[in-house]
Amino acid sequence: MQIAFFRTAIRTFKQNNLKNHTSKIADTLALSHLIKYVYNNGSDEVIRRGKKIHSSGFVELVEHDQLMNSVVFRVKDDSYATFYKVYIQKYTDPKIMTLRCACPYNLSDICRHEAGALLRLQEMVDKNMLANTNIQYNQRHTVAKMKMIELKMIKLFSSPGIYTEAENILRQSKATILKAKDERVEAELEVNGETFPLVIQKNDERNFDTSCKCHEAEHPLCEHKVMLFLQLLNAYGPTYFDSIRNWDKEKNKLLQIYGYSLTDDLKGKFEFIYKEGKPFLKVLDTSIKRVVTTFIARPEPELIFKTNLPEQEQQEEVAVAEKKLGIVFNFSTAQFPNFSVDIVAGEPNDSREKFIGKVEKLDLTKFVSTDVFDEDDKQLLQQVRKLQTADVNKYLDRNSPFSGIWENIITTDTDELPEETKFLIAEYLHPKLKKTFEEQASNHFIFYLPQKKVFKTEHLKEIEVSDKHISPIFKVEAKNNHFEIVCMVKVGNTTIPFSDNECESSLLFLYDKILYTWQKLEDIQQAEKFLKEGNIKLSKANWAEKMQKIILPLVKDYQVEFDKSLVKEIKDTEPEIKVLLQEKGDYLLFQPIYSYKGFETKANDKNTITLPDGDKILIIHRNKEVEKFFIKKLEALHSSFVYDDDKASLILKGADVLKNNWFFLFVDAMKDMKTPVYGFEALKNFKFNMAKPSTHIHVSSGLDWFDAKVEIEFGEQRVGIDDIKKALLNKQSFVQLGDGTLGILPDEWLKRYSLLFKVGDGRSNQLRLSKYHMSVIDDLYENRDETELSFELDEKFERLREFKNIPEIAAPETLQPILRPYQTSGYQWLSYLNDVGWGGILADDMGLGKTIQALTMLHYYKSSTGGLKAIVVCPTTLIYNWKNEVEKFTPSLTWHIHHGSLRSRNPEDLQKNNIIITTYGTLRSDIQVLLKINFDYIILDESQAIKNPSSKVTKAACLMNAKNRLCMSGTPLQNNTFDIFAQMNFLNPGLLGNMEFFRNEFATPIDKFGEQDQKEHLRKLLYPFILRRTKEQVAKDLPEKTETILFCEMEKEQRKIYDAYRNSYRDKILGVIDEQGIQKSQLTILQGLMKLRQICDSPAILNEEEKYPNESIKLDELTREITENIGDHKALIFSQFLGMLALIKQKLIEHSIPFEYFDGSTSAPDREKAIQNFQNNDECRVFLISLKAGGVGLNLTAADYVYIVDPWWNPAVEQQAIDRTHRIGQTKNIFAYRMICIDTIEDKILQLQERKKTLAKELIADDSSFVKALSKADVEYLFS
DSSP states (O other), rough: OOOOGGGGGSSSSOOHHHHHHHHHHHHHSSOHHHHHHHHHHHHHHHHHHHHHHHHHTOOEEEEEEEETTTEEEEEESSSOOOOOEEEETTTTTTTTTTEEESSSHHHHHHHHHHHOOOOOOHHHTTTTTTTOOOOOOTTTSEEEOOOSOHHHHHHHHHHHHHHHHHHHHHHHHHOEEEETTTTEEEEEEOOOOOOOOEEEOOOOSSSSEEEEEOEEEEEOHHHHHHHHHHHHHHOTTTTHHTTTTTOHHHHHHHHHHTTTTTTOOOTTEEEEETTTEEEEEEEEEEOOOOOOSSOOOOOOOOOSSSSOOOOOOOOHOOOOOEEEEEEEOOOOOOOOTSSSSEHHHHHOOOTTEEEEEEEEOOTTTSSOOOOSSOOHHHHHHHHTTSSSSHHHHHHHHHTTTTTTTGHHHHTTTSSSSOOOHHHHHHHHHHHHHHHHHHHHHSOOOOEEEEETTOSSSGGEEEEEEEESSSEEEEEEESSSEEEEEEEEETTTEEEGGGGGGGGSSSSSSEEEEEEEESSHHHHHHHHHHHHHHHEEEETTHHHHHHHHIIIIHHHHHHHEEOOOOGGEEEESSSOOOEEEEEEEETEEEEEEEEEEEEEETTTTSSSEEEETTEEEEEEEOOOHHHHHHHHHHHHHHTTTOOOEEEEEEEEHHHHHHGGGGGGHHHHHHHTTTTOOOOOGGGOOOEEEEEEEEEEEEEEHHHHEEEEEEEEETTTEEEEHHHHHHHHHHOOOSSOOOTTTTTTEEHHHHHHHHHHHHHHEETTEEEEEEEGHHHHHHHHHHHTOOOOTTEEEOOOHHHHGGGGSSSSOOOOOOTTTTTHHHHHHHHHHHHHHHHHHHHOOOOOOOTSSSSHHHHHHHHHHHHHSSSSOOOOEEOOOOGHHHHHHHHHHTTTSOOOOOOOOOTTOOOOOHHTTEEEEEEEHHHHHHHHHTTTTOEEEEEEEEEEEEEETTSHHHHHHEEEEHHHEEEOSOOOOOOSSSSHHHHHHHSSTTTOOOOOOHHHIIIHHHHHHHHHHHHHHHHHHHHHGGGOOOOOOTTTSOSSEEEEEEEEEEOOHHHHHHHHHHHHHHHHHHHHHHHHHOSSSHHHHHHHHHHHHHHHHHOOOGOOOOSSSOOOOOHHHHHHIIIISSSSTTEEEEEOOOOOHHHHHHHHHHTOOEEEEEETTSSSSHHHHHHHHOOOOOOOOOOEEEEEEEEESSSSOTOOEEEESOOOOOOOOHHHHHHTTSTTTTTTOOOEEEEEEEETTTHHHHHHHHHHHHHHHHOOOHHHHHHHHHHOHHHHHHHHH
């Protein structure tokens, strides 16, 4: 091959001087393998545009895997606003590095996006930007780098918390598989009412592309993906995706070569065979030949008109290429690599297996028209172009360390090229030759031109190229007075001396008309030695030296066969074993090293070790059984170990190394196994201090706090409080010590002291804790180790400790007959909170009388202190319930409702009464007025209203001045753990730290990962401040049935509509009564009453031409009750109006609350089906029933809450509805609520019932009899 740029005039350098110079500059000027890859494989256009993309900042790092040495870049195109992902695998090893871009613009071996990505990668490597890259994963697309579903790899790509959560989900439900085809699985998973679409599919690298909509950012696999992997693994095994792979595309490609497709009848013509899971085509019918143009067979369209042409003329003509290309390996070149590759064109015979007549050599330096060639030949032409002198010169010019020096040097065909230049030429040609041989192995048009022959057709010899690449084998033979190394080549089952090579090139091996190329680039260097020097002879005098320098390096990489007289073998020997520790990003590698006779080897090295032994060769057969046994013992030390085949080592995440004091256990286990551990000094992130922590904490009590003086030491290294708090904040079980080592905090230590450090305020060597953290101090005191803990506490401490055993005090005399035992206990707990100055949450189940317990405490406070200024903040619908409860149970307490547009904003007016009753909205609006009052008590009813810490109402509540603070809620935690933070921060500021601390320390670990330790820590902190009793716990103290009126106050728009209808009907009815008398006015009265009752439910259900908006306080209150208060209990909801039931139904659907429904039109089978579902399905919590349809004949004992949405005159009908659940078989206590709108027809009928109680009970059974019993005064009252 002629090297063009060696042919200019020599000017200033002599070649001999230059050879000495180049050896010095080779290392400094040689390009890195990443840049070299760009220049070697990219066209000029690709390189230019790749540099433009890189310099424009269009390359963004998406993912970096330090363990796998892979990166993913997001690359913006330089011409279009389009982004493509570039995947680079094993970028640290040039031999196995691979690239893949998602774009369609592969103009050469790499595209412009890959070139830009490689340039950016090299820049990042140079700047050491990849050492500690923190990756934020987007679950919309992450890659799990495993070839099949492997449990250990799944654990590696997730976390213990995620894996455990996935197992929990799998126990409860399964994902719905929507599609499983073509190595792609699409599924849906429903968790806690939310649906997650999932996709897992194999990508081009045979790894898994995965997708989910959740927000897990710290790990490649979220709990939903892990759950789907586990489901597939359990059901179908680890190779499931291979079983759903579709090979049709690959099969069609093979068939197209012969003009067929899978839609044709292939029986007796072709057969598919599989090797390593891939399809290969076997031709059964030898008469079938390849076609020139490939096509996909399609069914011919049916002809409407048929011609009378002869059959031959009707056949479709297949276009056949006029000429065929052939490859010529020209060995008439004397200079390295001693051959060139040429292209010839000629006319083929009918079978297209030989040329007819002479062929023409094409000049590839000029334009070649390809119109007369088929597609295969066009592709072949491009392949051979890359093997031409011009392309080799470009490669040398870009990569050679002599670039800029050699361009002024002349060389002739007889000149010997420097070894570095030879290597670069071989480096360029070798992969391209391998690819050409693999693709052209079945080509009949391949020739070679022997040495010293003129390029003529008659001189060309037919040969084949083999797609089976060869490797050298070496033999060491003993001669009379020397040793001889012979290079051999294995061709098929025959071993042939390399000297039998019929060509003079070290890149190729020609034998028996078959041309081979080498498996590895390094093979060419070995072949070059033997091509130049022949067999290598070694004298016996310097045998040992030559053995070390020449033979042992060959043994490491190649098969070397020794003369039997030279060999001494050792079998069944025991190796010495040690473990080398190495860091790889966030991972720690445990590399077993096996030493045989002082020679160290790793698990994936050769099975035999060859060593010099005097004038002999010592071959040691490794004891693989012993080595495997050690690996198993080492692997058994941790369940999360992953075996890395490439490095023959075990890998463990850094967090797992430090967790649970494991590393100390590992070191102890290695000592027991008498296995040395090395590599400590080279570690940067895992330098361990082997001392265990020495701890002493002295706790003392202050005026309103606790102080803890802390001393912690690891040997001679003292640890500060800030270091401990920082470690706990980062969820680390180790601390960085002053000497750079890591001090391990054992699990026992963390369990005992971590909460103390988390909640304490650190100052120097001292922690300060609020009085609210009493439970933390008490736990330490109860379980103290006197060698580590000492206490100096005053009598106030003992008073605070009474939260575990609250003193009994008598309730006020007027309330003692009313209070149930558990309510008395609640009152005593509230009294204790008052004594110690704590705020608390009374969290009893709905219906257990939280209001009366609070009123009892307010009554006691006033009687014991002589005065009371309290404010109750509640939802609007509960204002009048509080008013009625105050009047009923504590009439000595005065009250004032601070609500509505006419309310007073004078602080002096507000302080005239004992209790101010207001709403959350009014609190927010009037906070400046209320701040001027110093309250004795502030009570937040339904306190979940302030669960959002950043809302205005929460901030307003926290600003209030009060000696005592109380929250009341049956559901203080509605959706997640974070709900409790704002309520507790209002009650006891600082107890749970700031918002960020609480979210990171408690909310996220508990809600997302279900961490039990954090749950227990939070329970310990909250325990003294929450009192909760469920209905089941206090059932013996409850009556079987409790009936309550739920008062609701209309909002402005609903009230406006109600007042308009009331006024209209009042005038109309009173006029009719005056004209016709009350007996003849009953229909008009009944109609008016019905309209007003419907408006109390919602104006939207009025059957009028004018449609009214759905303004309904009852609907709002009912929704709040169901979503916030009843929890897991079941409820019956009765209404007389089908329109109201429809509105309630719509609201339940909006809130995704499962329910059942029936009215008078429901068939008997459907009714029974609904009843059974409600009774037996725990998910179905609500039953909507028409009052008339559900009055009799039902047994719904699963419910324990009943809501009568629109009560009416006759309580008997309502009582029948309540009795649907309160009947034989009911084991729960029943709570029934009648919903009444204040100052409406409903409220007035309630008062009328009290005035005519006997009449109502004895005579009135239906609406008509009710109307008959009304006097004119009654009618005026009802419509007033």
